Amino acid sequence: MGSSLAFLLGVLQLLAATMAAYKKWIPNTNFETTSNWDKGRVPCASDVIHFEKDEVVSVFVRSTHALTDMYLPLNGEFLLASGSGFTAFDGSWDPGCGSGAVLSFGNAEQHSWFNPELWQDVSSRVDLEPAGRIFLLDEERVPCQYDHVIFQPETSFRVNLDSSRRVIPVQSISLMGQELSSAEAWAEYLRGPSAAWQFHGNATLQVTGTRCPHSSGCACGNSQDGDRICASLLRAEGCPALSCHSPLRPLGHCCGVCGAVVTLDFKPEFDLQQYRDRVVQAWLSLPRYAGVQMAISKVHRAQTFLGLLPRSSTPVIQIVLVDGEAGTQTGTAAEQLAADIMGDIAQHGEALGIPGGSVEVATGSALGGQAAIHASRQIASGTVLGLLFALLLLGALLYLHKKGKLRYGQGPCSSVWLMLDIRKNGFLERAAMHRHRLPREVGGITIHPWRCSGAMEMWH
Numbered sequence: 001m002g003s004s005l006a007f008l009l010g011v012l013q014l015l016a017a018t019m020a021a022y023k024k025w026i027p028n029t030n031f032e033t034t035s036n037w038d039k040g041r042v043p044c045a046s047d048v049i050h051f052e053k054d055e056v057v058s059v060f061v062r063s064t065h066a067l068t069d070m071y072l073p074l075n076g077e078f079l080l081a082s083g084s085g086f087t088a089f090d091g092s093w094d095p096g097c098g099s100g101a102v103l104s105f106g107n108a109e110q111h112s113w114f115n116p117e118l119w120q121d122v123s124s125r126v127d128l129e130p131a132g133r134i135f136l137l138d139e140e141r142v143p144c145q146y147d148h149v150i151f152q153p154e155t156s157f158r159v160n161l162d163s164s165r166r167v168i169p170v171q172s173i174s175l176m177g178q179e180l181s182s183a184e185a186w187a188e189y190l191r192g193p194s195a196a197w198q199f200h201g202n203a204t205l206q207v208t209g210t211r212c213p214h215s216s217g218c219a220c221g222n223s224q225d226g227d228r229i230c231a232s233l234l235r236a237e238g239c240p241a242l243s244c245h246s247p248l249r250p251l252g253h254c255c256g257v258c259g260a261v262v263t264l265d266f267k268p269e270f271d272l273q274q275y276r277d278r279v280v281q282a283w284l285s286l287p288r289y290a291g292v293q294m295a296i297s298k299v300h301r302a303q304t305f306l307g308l309l310p311r312s313s314t315p316v317i318q319i320v321l322v323d324g325e326a327g328t329q330t331g332t333a334a335e336q337l338a339a340d341i342m343g344d345i346a347q348h349g350e351a352l353g354i355p356g357g358s359v360e361v362a363t364g365s366a367l368g369g370q371a372a373i374h375a376s377r378q379i380a381s382g383t384v385l386g387l388l389f390a391l392l393l394l395g396a397l398l399y400l401h402k403k404g405k406l407r408y409g410q411g412p413c414s415s416v417w418l419m420l421d422i423r424k425n426g427f428l429e430r431a432a433m434h435r436h437r438l439p440r441e442v443g444g445i446t447i448h449p450w451r452c453s454g455a456m457e458m459w460h
Helices: 002-018 183-190 223-234 272-284 332-352 366-402
Strands: 022-025 048-050 056-061 064-067 069-071 075-080 085-088 102-104 119-121 148-150 167-170 172-175 178-180 204-207 259-264 293-305 309-322 357-362 406-409 418-421 455-458
Touching: 172 204, 178 183, 183 204, 259 332, 272 293, 272 309, 272 332, 309 332, 332 357
Parallel strands: 022 148, 048 069, 048 102, 056 075, 064 085, 148 172, 167 204
Antiparallel strands: 022 119, 172 178, 259 309, 259 357, 293 309, 406 455
């Protein structure tokens, strides 16, 4: 009995580790949905129904409706459930309808695929997870490349697929109660009569039927449409004001946050699902972290040359921690949880496949905020000054070479150093001496040659 239970638990853990996210499309174009009508109610018998003639729409009808009159679009479809339909109003008294009005069907053209507010994460979890404690980054609230997409059965819809990409990949799509999980099945559906009324825009959906192949997880893949996602989410309101100093901007998120961002390097054997469960069970479930929320995922961090020039990107694990504290305590619980995580990595990181990591913190504490700002400015200033110094030095050497004051010597070079006399604002005579014999009264910098052949020499 015990071995059977252990086996079952092992199977459930395996299923949890391989489980992809399920994202459900929220809006619909059903006839009986009150928000689809400009009067905020479903038409009744004495009403006149109006569809714009150039409106492209798919409308699911669940029941039978008596109508006085209806103006239909030139291009669209009505999907009738069993026993549903339309009948002509016979003029009998309907106490709930009144004298009637003209009701116009709403425009669904602007329901964008990349609006996070139009999606709901309905992923089922077999692990114990504190309710409401795990959140998704804004880019991950929209279906990712390995997610399952669900359009509810017995609903009609219309989705704008305008994108910065030509193709939007997902693992599977379920609509009208049918799951399509292969490229062939999806291609066949697109050839059917309804697809043109359900999907429009400059991109096309692609069903791959493949799941994320890495135990370390896969990046969402929506970064190319990050600006579009944020524009749909924020519209004209912009990001809310925050009470912390120098808010953090996690990768894949539209606005800054107060709290902590932990960035982890990882080895091939790292398991994202297992590590997520470790953090949830070891810390996030504790009473002292009751107000902390966490997002954890793989993201691509940009790599730069000398902190300025873009070079490439590398995958990292990003943990975003926010809390419900206020005032000067804002972000402090998240900061403490980040410290616990880093302490655990220092002790068990190698066994977990985590060779190292870093933490950024933004809290309501004036001291902490100033320290963070100071550190950032120091790093940025040091990088810029170092680069400027290198460029100035290179320019000076090229100038001296052009003027004939710099050439390559042929002798031994292990003890040749160039000295810049800061007191006299000029170069000293050529010196070939051991570094320990440099005159104490000379203040300056030295440059050691890389090789004995071709050592630089300076003279008047």
